[in-house]
Amino acid sequence: MTWALDHLDEILTRAVQHAWLAGLPLVLGLLIALPLGWLANRKAWIHGTLLTTTGLLYTIPSLALFILLPSILGTKILDPVNVIIAMTVYTVALLTRTVADGLSAVDPATRQAAVAMGFGPVARVRSVDLPLAIPVVAAGLRVAAVSNVSIVSVASLIGISQLGYFLTDGYARTFPTEVWVGIVACVLLALVFDLVILGIAWLLTPWTRVRA
Amino acid sequence: MIRFDGVTKQYDTGSGTTSVAVDHLSLEAPTGKITVLVGPSGCGKTTTLRMVNRMISPSSGTISIDGRDTASMDVAELRRGMGYVIQHAGLFPHRTVLDNVTTVPRLLGVDKRSARARAMELIERVGLDPDLARRYPAQLSGGQQQRVGVARALAADPPVMLMDEPFSAVDPVVREQLQNEFLRLQSELSKTILFVTHDIDEAVKLGDQVAVLRIGGVLAQLATPATLLSDPVDDFVAGFVGRDRGYRALSFAAAPELRLEPEPTVPLGASAEQVRATGATWVICVGESGEPLGWVRAAAVTESVTRDLLHRGGTVASTDGSLRALLDAALSSPSGRGVVADTEGRFVGTIRASEVVPVIEARQAAST
Amino acid sequence: MNGALLDWFRDPANWTGPDGVPTRVAEHLRYTAVTLLIALVIAVPIGAWVGHTGRMRWLVTGANAARAVPTLGLLFAVSMLVGPLIKSDLAFVIPSIAVLVLLAVPPLLSGTYAGIESVDPEARDAASGMGMTGSQVLWQVELPCALPLFLSGLRSATLQVIATATVAASVSLGGLGRYLIDGLASRDYTQMVAGSVLVALLALVADGVLALLERYAVSPGISGRASRVARTRATSRATADSTLSVGPAGATALAGTSSERDRT
Numbered sequence A: 001m002t003w004a005l006d007h008l009d010e011i012l013t014r015a016v017q018h019a020w021l022a023g024l025p026l027v028l029g030l031l032i033a034l035p036l037g038w039l040a041n042r043k044a045w046i047h048g049t050l051l052t053t054t055g056l057l058y059t060i061p062s063l064a065l066f067i068l069l070p071s072i073l074g075t076k077i078l079d080p081v082n083v084i085i086a087m088t089v090y091t092v093a094l095l096t097r098t099v100a101d102g103l104s105a106v107d108p109a110t111r112q113a114a115v116a117m118g119f120g121p122v123a124r125v126r127s128v129d130l131p132l133a134i135p136v137v138a139a140g141l142r143v144a145a146v147s148n149v150s151i152v153s154v155a156s157l158i159g160i161s162q163l164g165y166f167l168t169d170g171y172a173r174t175f176p177t178e179v180w181v182g183i184v185a186c187v188l189l190a191l192v193f194d195l196v197i198l199g200i201a202w203l204l205t206p207w208t209r210v211r212a
Numbered sequence B: 001m002i003r004f005d006g007v008t009k010q011y012d013t014g015s016g017t018t019s020v021a022v023d024h025l026s027l028e029a030p031t032g033k034i035t036v037l038v039g040p041s042g043c044g045k046t047t048t049l050r051m052v053n054r055m056i057s058p059s060s061g062t063i064s065i066d067g068r069d070t071a072s073m074d075v076a077e078l079r080r081g082m083g084y085v086i087q088h089a090g091l092f093p094h095r096t097v098l099d100n101v102t103t104v105p106r107l108l109g110v111d112k113r114s115a116r117a118r119a120m121e122l123i124e125r126v127g128l129d130p131d132l133a134r135r136y137p138a139q140l141s142g143g144q145q146q147r148v149g150v151a152r153a154l155a156a157d158p159p160v161m162l163m164d165e166p167f168s169a170v171d172p173v174v175r176e177q178l179q180n181e182f183l184r185l186q187s188e189l190s191k192t193i194l195f196v197t198h199d200i201d202e203a204v205k206l207g208d209q210v211a212v213l214r215i216g217g218v219l220a221q222l223a224t225p226a227t228l229l230s231d232p233v234d235d236f237v238a239g240f241v242g243r244d245r246g247y248r249a250l251s252f253a254a255a256p257e258l259r260l261e262p263e264p265t266v267p268l269g270a271s272a273e274q275v276r277a278t279g280a281t282w283v284i285c286v287g288e289s290g291e292p293l294g295w296v297r298a299a300a301v302t303e304s305v306t307r308d309l310l311h312r313g314g315t316v317a318s319t320d321g322s323l324r325a326l327l328d329a330a331l332s333s334p335s336g337r338g339v340v341a342d343t344e345g346r347f348v349g350t351i352r353a354s355e356v357v358p359v360i361e362a363r364q365a366a367s368t
Numbered sequence C: 001m002n003g004a005l006l007d008w009f010r011d012p013a014n015w016t017g018p019d020g021v022p023t024r025v026a027e028h029l030r031y032t033a034v035t036l037l038i039a040l041v042i043a044v045p046i047g048a049w050v051g052h053t054g055r056m057r058w059l060v061t062g063a064n065a066a067r068a069v070p071t072l073g074l075l076f077a078v079s080m081l082v083g084p085l086i087k088s089d090l091a092f093v094i095p096s097i098a099v100l101v102l103l104a105v106p107p108l109l110s111g112t113y114a115g116i117e118s119v120d121p122e123a124r125d126a127a128s129g130m131g132m133t134g135s136q137v138l139w140q141v142e143l144p145c146a147l148p149l150f151l152s153g154l155r156s157a158t159l160q161v162i163a164t165a166t167v168a169a170s171v172s173l174g175g176l177g178r179y180l181i182d183g184l185a186s187r188d189y190t191q192m193v194a195g196s197v198l199v200a201l202l203a204l205v206a207d208g209v210l211a212l213l214e215r216y217a218v219s220p221g222i223s224g225r226a227s228r229v230a231r232t233r234a235t236s237r238a239t240a241d242s243t244l245s246v247g248p249a250g251a252t253a254l255a256g257t258s259s260e261r262d263r264t
């Protein structure tokens, strides 16, 4: 406990780094997954190909990806960009399917009503399909967020600075307190992400709060 | 014979309170007959049915089958000896139609080949295309699934069938087909059937006897459909049986021998002259074997009688049908004369409502 | 770089001995298999029981919430706790396997639970109504119907274990992770990349094998391969899949298990 208080500054600095490494890919991943998920619902073959591809990406172990990316991208192995890109890949892999599911789960009657009212395809997606898919997409984002926070800590094995440092450093120095501080900090960060996503989804979907 | 003796079922509804679902029920479902349990939602029909195969155990009272107390029997053996059909069929989604139907025989140790051979036979018997046997339930319509459910229940040839609203999840047209085929099957198989429905029309149509339950699981009346319609014991049963019961009761009165009026007929394709030669405003058009096809209005025929010109509104009564069918034929006919056909379906003559009504009045006078 | 990588793979020295590729792959597979076996023995009966009775659902929710704990941290914490108590190699094998099991249980548990719970109650009712005994209902109806969701849980558990076993090399566990961790220590970048390629391949192959198994084992009546199957059903399955499969090294999942979402 005292150790944690003494190192509060360092913990906060690393937590902010960790939040960037886990959070930025969430936003990027969502921005990429939205059009991909939408595309996947257009044609059956796109659906199959996209979901298989993203599914395969998802099977690549994170440590392997952290190490492979520099040789593919030509970046330095210690460059945080590798982590951002790896996490974005995972986020896209997870969210494409969720977005596709969310968009296709919209009641066909609602969609037809929108078409009948004269919405064009783009306008319809923006003002009908997307809002209604928010709960499903948010659930997927929560899974991705918690997963990202945990995976990012693995990057400390290759020396990228974030909360995972406390885990590797504590282990190297045989100092359990530091490891536990790292664990608790990660769980708290995951919780913060979870609550933020829940909060945003809550604000964006007022209609789900009306009790029928 | 299934016999209920003072059977009561209480459910614990938590915090020490109980609710009575079935209350001191005593009744007999005779061997080879259809006994229908009918009543409003929540009156304990399902509970009653499920106590027979011990899916639910009675709080008190006994249920016996052919004199044997079910409580003393092995549960699995008891259940394998009765067919069980439920509302949405409850087919196994991971098994083909054929394998669904062979389930109970396989449980009983029948070898795969003979179980399958028998299943194919049953699949056809319940009116399914044998090609459907290799399909999975998700590839069938609701009505087809229900037929498979019936075939599955019949597979081990159990003497007893328990059916819980088996036809209520399909549309009215399919329901009617299923009911008719069910009656046809029963006339061949003579099972002892306990049939649950909330639809009084279905109860009256299918039941050899009908048990009306009221909320709280109390037996209100046990009677033949005819008695139920003509003589409900109290306001509850009268209300439940419904408004048109006077008319519906006529279903159970056999058509008497009445003097039918002969009628000029014309074949399909008859010329306008032939039609006009009959001198009638409405003329019956008959098919090749003499079956009535419909009425034709003489004035409407310009060249010859075509199918387009046939008026199809009228129903056809059979000489061995009911008073209700006779009256309905008369009431639905555009000419006011009801078409009657013999048991082979050939046109024999017509009858007017004014001739049917005195017969009905005479019956009433006789029964009071 | 690519040249160096090819040379690494061509070098016969890397294919023999205790740190040769075959040995490392075999080790990795052994850890994965042992872990999965233990996790299955724990998760399947509990998941089946919870799904069957509908009681103690919090077990599943709790197991899922536990996924928020970073695996790497848990791995270090457990080896520091247990390590000193054991002499011999088991000092890092046992903690590693324990953490891997902990990781594999939640997806298997949710998969089994959600699978059993998703069985049409009418089919279950019909099964016991026609005289199947409890275990017959379980084996002939519930488990076959639960198979798709169970297998997607198994797939994500397998991927997580394969991935995390790599990380466990940092607490001295053998397997393919050694190439990554040792390569890091000796700044042998080529070895690290080679190890990464091998792990990625192993994961792909394992996932492929399980996908084949899924095709073979799941009845076409459920998987929807028997052409027209209600669209809603296919969608709800896909949704459940995506929430269950959470996976790369040290991955965790807190939110939206399939069961939670099915209810909303």
Ligand SMILES: Nc1ncnc2c1ncn2[C@@H]1O[C@H](COP(=O)(O)OP(=O)(O)OP(=O)(O)O)[C@@H](O)[C@H]1O
Pocket: B011, B012, B013, B019, B020, B021, B040, B041, B042, B043, B044, B045, B046, B047, B048, B198
């Ligand atoms: N497991 C249970 N626990 C408590 N009460 C029950 C239980 N099952 C049924 N009941 C109650 O027992 C009564 C009879 O239920 P039952 O299912 O037999 O009705 P039903 O006549 O089949 O109705 P429906 O036509 O709607 O199917 C109802 O009031 C119901 O609420």
Ligand SMILES: [Mg+2]
Pocket: B045, B046, B047, B164
């Ligand atoms: Mg009922």
